[in-house]
Amino acid sequence: MSTLAITDAPVAATRHKQPPAPIPFRRILGVELRKMFDTRAGLWLMASIVILAVTATTAVILFAPDDALTYGSFASAIGIPMAVILPVIAILSVSSEWSQRTTLTTFTLVPSRSRSISAKAVLTVALGIVSMLVAMLIGAVGTVVGSAIAGVDRVWDAGPGVLSTIVLAQILGMLTGFMLGVLFRNTPAAVVGYFVYALVLPGIFVTLASVNTWFADNRGWLDVGYAQGALFEGGLSSQQWAQVLVTGIIWLVLPMAIGLRALLRSEIK
Amino acid sequence: MINVDSLTKTYGRFTALQDVSFTARPGRVTGFLGPNGAGKSTTMRVMVGLTPATSGSVTVAGRRFADLPNPGLEVGVLLDASAQHAGRTGREVLTIAVATMGLPRKRVEEMLSLVGLTPTEADRRVRDYSLGMRQRLGIATALAGDPDLLILDEPANGLDPAGIRWMRDLLRGFADRGGTVLLSSHLLGEIEVIADDIVVIGNGRIVAQGTKADLLAAAGTLVRCRDLAGLQHALAAAEVDFTPTPDAPDALRVDADPEVVGELACNYGLALAELRSADSAGLEAMFLELTADTQREGVAA
Numbered sequence A: 001m002s003t004l005a006i007t008d009a010p011v012a013a014t015r016h017k018q019p020p021a022p023i024p025f026r027r028i029l030g031v032e033l034r035k036m037f038d039t040r041a042g043l044w045l046m047a048s049i050v051i052l053a054v055t056a057t058t059a060v061i062l063f064a065p066d067d068a069l070t071y072g073s074f075a076s077a078i079g080i081p082m083a084v085i086l087p088v089i090a091i092l093s094v095s096s097e098w099s100q101r102t103t104l105t106t107f108t109l110v111p112s113r114s115r116s117i118s119a120k121a122v123l124t125v126a127l128g129i130v131s132m133l134v135a136m137l138i139g140a141v142g143t144v145v146g147s148a149i150a151g152v153d154r155v156w157d158a159g160p161g162v163l164s165t166i167v168l169a170q171i172l173g174m175l176t177g178f179m180l181g182v183l184f185r186n187t188p189a190a191v192v193g194y195f196v197y198a199l200v201l202p203g204i205f206v207t208l209a210s211v212n213t214w215f216a217d218n219r220g221w222l223d224v225g226y227a228q229g230a231l232f233e234g235g236l237s238s239q240q241w242a243q244v245l246v247t248g249i250i251w252l253v254l255p256m257a258i259g260l261r262a263l264l265r266s267e268i269k
Numbered sequence B: 001m002i003n004v005d006s007l008t009k010t011y012g013r014f015t016a017l018q019d020v021s022f023t024a025r026p027g028r029v030t031g032f033l034g035p036n037g038a039g040k041s042t043t044m045r046v047m048v049g050l051t052p053a054t055s056g057s058v059t060v061a062g063r064r065f066a067d068l069p070n071p072g073l074e075v076g077v078l079l080d081a082s083a084q085h086a087g088r089t090g091r092e093v094l095t096i097a098v099a100t101m102g103l104p105r106k107r108v109e110e111m112l113s114l115v116g117l118t119p120t121e122a123d124r125r126v127r128d129y130s131l132g133m134r135q136r137l138g139i140a141t142a143l144a145g146d147p148d149l150l151i152l153d154e155p156a157n158g159l160d161p162a163g164i165r166w167m168r169d170l171l172r173g174f175a176d177r178g179g180t181v182l183l184s185s186h187l188l189g190e191i192e193v194i195a196d197d198i199v200v201i202g203n204g205r206i207v208a209q210g211t212k213a214d215l216l217a218a219a220g221t222l223v224r225c226r227d228l229a230g231l232q233h234a235l236a237a238a239e240v241d242f243t244p245t246p247d248a249p250d251a252l253r254v255d256a257d258p259e260v261v262g263e264l265a266c267n268y269g270l271a272l273a274e275l276r277s278a279d280s281a282g283l284e285a286m287f288l289e290l291t292a293d294t295q296r297e298g299v300a301a
Helices: A025-037 A040-063 A071-099 A103-109 A113-150 A160-184 A187-211 A213-222 A224-233 A238-265 B040-047 B090-101 B106-114 B131-143 B161-176 B188-194 B212-218 B228-237 B258-267 B279-290
Strands: B002-011 B014-024 B029-033 B055-060 B075-078 B149-153 B180-185 B197-202 B205-211 B221-225 B242-244 B251-254 B272-277
Touching (some): A025 B090, A071 A160, A103 A113, A160 A224, B002 B040, B014 B180, B014 B205, B075 B131, B090 B131, B161 B180, B180 B188, B197 B212, B221 B228, B228 B258
Parallel strands (some): B029 B197, B149 B180
Antiparallel strands (some): B242 B251
């Protein structure tokens, strides 16, 4: 604060202005996109998508046996870190606004909270698709380089079908993160919630299935991780698709609706 | 123009705001005064739609805040200067606001120089900002859209005396050009030097409001006299109300003009040590008295 000069501010120079035009949705999209990248934490999270994909690819080349240097191996190796990092990015896109209390500014400049949240949701899905495309490209490079180093034939054993269901699975994972961000509106709580979803629930379901035959028979309709696991294998039957849908409604759509309702009505402090 | 109409806000059985009504007018600085926890911030959050009211309504520029198409261009808001992403630079915080409002990027530099943040300071992250610098950044965000109204919650917090002076002149100029300013404070002195109108809130209710001149006139006269008993006798005989003041043992606050008190003293042959309009002392006494129920510390009356 070097200067304390009292400038004649360009403030309120003209009275009786024209009523301003509404804020277009694409501008909100642009601002929200910028907010994903404009902190060190945000930038590193984005960079980590590429870094982790490259690391996973390198690990496959170094450690996998020669006959496993197929595109399918690279795709599943990259999928594992992606399944952790992408939902965390989705969580933060919502919860950091509350944890950092920037909602005070965001929702006074754009009072329609649903527009800001919609923009974040659109960007989350778009980011998921772009990240997966980048990851697949890195996997393809890994396949070419890996097979050349090992002197084996390139094997493209993951076709468009399974790749698209893998992308769908990753996007469902991101939307789960987004939902937890909306539901908790608090970064630590949402991250813990995600690990309950990803690590604790599957354990409970496995135990249930082993002690209860009815549950074991109907597990696909209730266990979201089990139902979505089929997406990573590809070639889903119509029953498996129905199970993805039903578990999605129970574990994603319903809590999202509850969270959104609370978010739109809650008090911003 | 900001119009607050019978605002009530309850949290379960706790009533945070009860039937709060007041108006902030164009061309005037309206000071919103009250002790901590009186309901100033809650009222301001309701104004901008961040807190839903239990009943009552607020209009800014004739409309609900939520109905403003691009609120930043009409109402500048600063609710909490500390509520900024610690990892963003000051320039980035302003850039986001300017981009949301759809203003040209050069507005960022204009606002930085207006609030006296140097380019080096603007490139630092907000976590390294002092409260005073955050207030300046918040003011820059509020003013960026060239609004007609300003809603500022405790904007002078953390500013040094020169900064407070700067803010006062800035807001004075804004109001003189026809803008409406509503600013809150828990410090009477801060409000007194800048406000044209004063709204006093205590315990969620409006306890006094009016122009500063009216409120000061109502504050009465401060008089000191060695013969305090004689003065009290004279005042009682003339049926003029008075109260002792905590400031001095030989002083009284009298509900009458200084002229009336002076003539009275002359008639009774009393020598006065001091005779003046009670002004801030009176306003402060009134402030403490009006908000006594809500004070955390008991008021020695």
